[in-house]
Amino acid sequence: MFIALRSVADGIVATELDDTAQHPRMSVVRPAELPGWVAARESERPRWVWDDTSRWYPPLLEAGTRVDRTLDLRLCRRILRMSTTTAETSFASAATDDWDGPAPAAVRASNALFDMEPATADPDPVVELRRQRIAVEESTNPGKLNLLLAAESVGALAAVEMQFTGLPWSRELHEQILADVLGPRPAAGRPALMEAVLAQMREALDDPTLNPDSPVELLKGLQRAGLQVSTTRSWELKEIEHPVIEPLLEYKKLARLLSANGWNWLDQWVHDGRFRPTYVPGGVVTGRWASDGGGALQLPKQVRGAVVADEGWTFVVADAAQLEPRVLAAISGDAAMAGAGRATDMYQGMVEAGAVETRPQAKYGMLGAIYGGTTGESGRMRPKIERAFPVAMAFVEAAARAGEQGESVSTWLGRSSPRGAGATYSETATDAEVRRARNEAAAWGRFTRNFVVQGTAAEWALCWIGALRRRLWELQGEGSDRPLTERPHLVFFLHDELIVHTPAALAPAVAQELRAAAADAGRMLFGAAPVEFALSVSVVDRYSDAQ
DNA sequence: ACCGTCGGCGCC
DNA sequence: AAAGGGCGCCGACGGT
Numbered sequence: 289m290f291i292a293l294r295s296v297a298d299g300i301v302a303t304e305l306d307d308t309a310q311h312p313r314m315s316v317v318r319p320a321e322l323p324g325w326v327a328a329r330e331s332e333r334p335r336w337v338w339d340d341t342s343r344w345y346p347p348l349l350e351a352g353t354r355v356d357r358t359l360d361l362r363l364c365r366r367i368l369r370m371s372t373t374t375a376e377t378s379f380a381s382a383a384t385d386d387w388d389g390p391a392p393a394a395v396r397a398s399n400a401l402f403d404m405e406p407a408t409a410d411p412d413p414v415v416e417l418r419r420q421r422i423a424v425e426e427s428t429n430p431g432k433l434n435l436l437l438a439a440e441s442v443g444a445l446a447a448v449e450m451q452f453t454g455l456p457w458s459r460e461l462h463e464q465i466l467a468d469v470l471g472p473r474p475a476a477g478r479p480a481l482m483e484a485v486l487a488q489m490r491e492a493l494d495d496p497t498l499n500p501d502s503p504v505e506l507l508k509g510l511q512r513a514g515l516q517v518s519t520t521r522s523w524e525l526k527e528i529e530h531p532v533i534e535p536l537l538e539y540k541k542l543a544r545l546l547s548a549n550g551w552n553w554l555d556q557w558v559h560d561g562r563f564r565p566t567y568v569p570g571g572v573v574t575g576r577w578a579s580d581g582g583g584a585l586q587l588p589k590q591v592r593g594a595v596v597a598d599e600g601w602t603f604v605v606a607d608a609a610q611l612e613p614r615v616l617a618a619i620s621g622d623a624a625m626a627g628a629g630r631a632t633d634m635y636q637g638m639v640e641a642g643a644v645e646t647r648p649q650a651k652y653g654m655l656g657a658i659y660g661g662t663t664g665e666s667g668r669m670r671p672k673i674e675r676a677f678p679v680a681m682a683f684v685e686a687a688a689r690a691g692e693q694g695e696s697v698s699t700w701l702g703r704s705s706p707r708g709a710g711a712t713y714s715e716t717a718t719d720a721e722v723r724r725a726r727n728e729a730a731a732w733g734r735f736t737r738n739f740v741v742q743g744t745a746a747e748w749a750l751c752w753i754g755a756l757r758r759r760l761w762e763l764q765g766e767g768s769d770r771p772l773t774e775r776p777h778l779v780f781f782l783h784d785e786l787i788v789h790t791p792a793a794l795a796p797a798v799a800q801e802l803r804a805a806a807a808d809a810g811r812m813l814f815g816a817a818p819v820e821f822a823l824s825v826s827v828v829d830r831y832s833d834a835q
Numbered sequence: 836a837c838c839g840t841c842g843g844c845g846c847c
Numbered sequence: 848a849a850a851g852g853g854c855g856c857c858g859a860c861g862g863t
Contacts, residue, residue, distance in 0.1 A: 502859060503842055521843065544844060547857050572853060576847085583856055586846040612847095661851035730850060738852035742847090783847045783853095 290359075291329060292337040292413040293322075293344060304334070309418050323351030335359055337417050339410060340391050341444035341569075349452045352771055356758070360441045361416050362387060363570050367440060368423050373433060373702045379423035386411040429702055435812060436701035439747060440570060442754035446778055447567035447577065449757075453772060454562025455595060455779045456789060462554055462594035469590075470542055473551050482546065485539045492532035500539055548583065549591045557582040563595075567781065574743040575703045575750075576783060585782060595780075595787075595831035602792045602827055605834035606802040607785035608752070609822045610634040613654045615745045618810075618819040619700050620683035624676060626819045634822070643676030644669060657684055658741050660734035684737045691736025692729045699743035700813060708732035744813075748821070749784060751809035756786065759801040763794065780831075787831065795827045 290305040300322055304313045317325045326336070326348055335357040338344045348355065365387045374380050424433045466473070471480035478486065490498050493513045499505045506520050515530055522540055525533055557563055563582065571578025579585045597603050608614075613634055617625035624641070631637030635650035644650045649665065653673040656666025657680070674681050687697045694710030711729035713722050760776050768775070776790035776798050790798045803823055810821045826834045 504860085519842080540844085544857085548845065548855095574853060576853065578854060580855085583845075586844090586855060588845055590845095656851075659851045659853095662849070663851075666851075727850080731852095734850080734852060736852095742853060745847095785847085 289332060289334045290337050290417065291334040292417060294338075294410045294413050295319075296409040303414050305414065305417075309414070309421050312414060323348050323353040326355065327353040330355060333357065337361065337413050339387075339413060341441070341448055343391065345445060345448040346452065349448065349772070354449075354761075354772055355445065356761070357438075358441045358445055359417065359420075359437060360444045360569075361413055361420065362391060363440050363444060364420055364437045365416070366570060367436060367703055368420055368433075370696075370704045370706070371427070371433065371702045372696055372698050372704045373427040373429050374423050376428075377423045377426045379419055379426075382419075387416055427702070432701045435751075436703060436747065439701070439750035439754055440575075442757065443577070443750045444569045446753045446757055446781070447569050449772060450778055450781065451564050451566055453777050453779055453789070454564040455787070456598055456601075457558045457561060457563040458594050458596045459554060459558055459561070461596060462558070462591060463551075465591060465593055466545070466550060466554075470546060470550070479542075479546065482539065482542045485535045485542065488535035489532050489539060492530070492535065500536070501543070545588070545590060548586075549588060553582070572746075573706065574739050575699065575746040576742065577746075577781065584780075587782070589832070592834075593830055593832040597789060597792075597829050600792060601789055602795050602829050603779075603831060603834075604788045604790060604795055604798045604802060604825060604827050605785070605831065606788075606799075606806075606823045606825045607782075608749070608806065609824050610654075611745050611748065611784040611821070612658055612741050614819055614821055615700075615748060616654075616658060616680050616684065616741050617677075618814045618817050619740065619744050620680040621817075622677050622680035622683070623818070625680050626817070629819055629822075632822045638676070641676070644672050657681060658738060660684075660688060660737050684741070687740045688733035688737040690733075691739075692733035694729075694732075695736075697736040697740050699740060699747055701744070701747045703743050703747070705736055705739045705743075708736070745784065748809050748813055749781075751812045752805050753778070753781065753786065755808035755812070756788075756802060756805035759805055760788065760798070763797060763801065799825045799827065 289307065290309060292303045292305065294301045294303070299316045299318050302315045302317055305311065333356060336355050337359045338361065340362050341358060341360045345355070368374050368379055369388065424430050424437070427433050470482060473479070486500055489500060490496050493509055495509050495512070498509045503520050507517065510517050510520070510532070513532065515528060517524060517528065522537055525537060565582045565584030566580040567584065568578040568580050577585070609632065613625070614629045617629050628634055628637035628641050628643065631640065635647045635654070638644055638650040639647055644653060649669050652665040653669030655661065656670060657673055661667060662670065690697050691708055692711065694708045696704045696707050698704045709728065709732070711725045713725040717725070757778065760778070764770065764775055776788055776794050778786060779789045780787035786802065788798050788802065802825055806821045806823050810819065824835065828834050
């Protein structure tokens with residue numbers, strides 16, 4: 289059963305539909321009564337259909353209503369528009385309309401739902417749902433596409449829930465870290481320890497007015513002192529021997545901490561002991577999530593010591609070990625690579641299988657295969673990886689060739705990449721123009737090579753989240769009416785890593801569910817394929833203690 | 836005062 | 848011959 293929600297001038301129209309999206313029965317619900325109404329219908333396990341989860345779900349959660357299943361029509365529209373599996377359908381060729389692109393700002397405003405009368409009615413979700421269902425049926429792989437749409441949508445629910453519950457964050461411990469590394473918070477100017485390091489730099493360069501914060505001036509200063517550098521990037525500076533290098537690298541680290549996760553960040557993003565990032569499901573072309581504000585997906589290891597569980601609670605931190613190589617083994621059907629993945633540590637498994645000699649060789653070799661790297665260690669390992677895993681390598685090579693020629697590539701479930709230009713240049717092009725066109729085509733090939741792996745890994749992660757979310761909810765019995773924040777709940781997601789905040793006594797059970805959900809995700813995507821998805825799981829009171 | 840771009844670096 | 852994927856955020860900078 290579906291129940292589609294739509295905001296109109298005199299309330300919210302809820303349209304109940306059967307599993308074929310037919311036989312509508314409409315009710316009108318007053319906005320203030322929606323959470324209670326939704327909660328009452330939830331026992332029938334409908335799939336709630338709405339334009340944007342980020343618009344409808346926060347007020348429901350605020351009112352204590354959790355929903356199990358949804359279809360986020362706007363997210364689904366984007367997938368169906370792009371997918372090569374729907375390319376032949378009328379859905380793909382239809383003119384753009386309100387459902388394409390982001391929601392209008394007026395609709396996005398979270399209070400529009402309950403506090404204000406909308407100026408115009410929403411576009412009809414029932415019409416869009418039916419169009420999408422037809423597109424899926426007419427696609428070349430309805431089963432996979434349905435799974436992708438459900439996974440994308442459940443991810444949107446989890447994203448809103450994680451923002452709602454927030455990541456437990458200790459202001460005191462964060463301030464302690466800042467004080468240890470930078471010194472006390474200054475009223476103005478640089479913190480004391482930064483100033484001290486800067487003094488060392490000025491001394492080493494004999495340049496008392498050196499401005500370290502301007503890359504242009506810093507570069508001039510370094511060159512004036514005779515250093516052979518063309519940029520001020522850390523990795524380039526590391527190659528050089530000079531008394532200024534050590535304090536300079538230190539200064540950069542301090543400046544980074546100060547500007548990205550210093551006191552200002554704390555003031556802006558941490559309130560009432562919680563960091564509440566906005567996740568953006570589907571925000572990355574590959575299907576990965578993006579984040580908006582607070583840099584949730586770039587949380588440096590340096591400040592993870594401030595992430596501390598509540599009294600009597602603990603964290604279960606799980607990350608998927610070597611997720612992308614395992615995904616590559618599965619989508620390419622490379623049996624030898626899948627065999628190496630039967631080890632808990634896949635890279636070690638590759639060593640034991642005799643493919644390479646050391647674990648770092650395995651790691652860099654695989655990263656090179658997935659990213660298209662050819663220099664350094666990953667380039668040197670390339671022939672060995674080719675020999676050991678020819679099926680997998682042929683798979684990513686094919687994805688790269690497709691991209692170079694301007695073709696679209698797709699993930700396992702059918703999310704497709706944008707089209708590239710290919711190596712296009714006119715007959716009268718100069719050598720430089722030809723070179724540039726070829727470089728661009730090669731870069732697009734690296735993008736598509738990575739797209740199929742990164743995007744499928746993102747699909748695995750969505751399935752993992754979806755399976756875990758239901759398992760956690762059922763952990764204490766569905767009948768329990770405890771709110772989300774009083775049960776084990778997800779608080780953080782980082783591409784291949786999840787954190788669950790749980791009453792300490794339930795941590796072993798949560799760890800079990802995380803592993804079971806990972807196995808669920810593997811089966812959902814790949815059925816009986818012989819690829820295992822190992823997790824490393826730790827139970828810790830502080831995020832920085834994980835692993 | 837505001838806006839867009841860029842260098843640089845954090846995460847996966 | 849050479850070729851590393853995806854993001855977000857900050858401050859500086861150059862433009863208006």
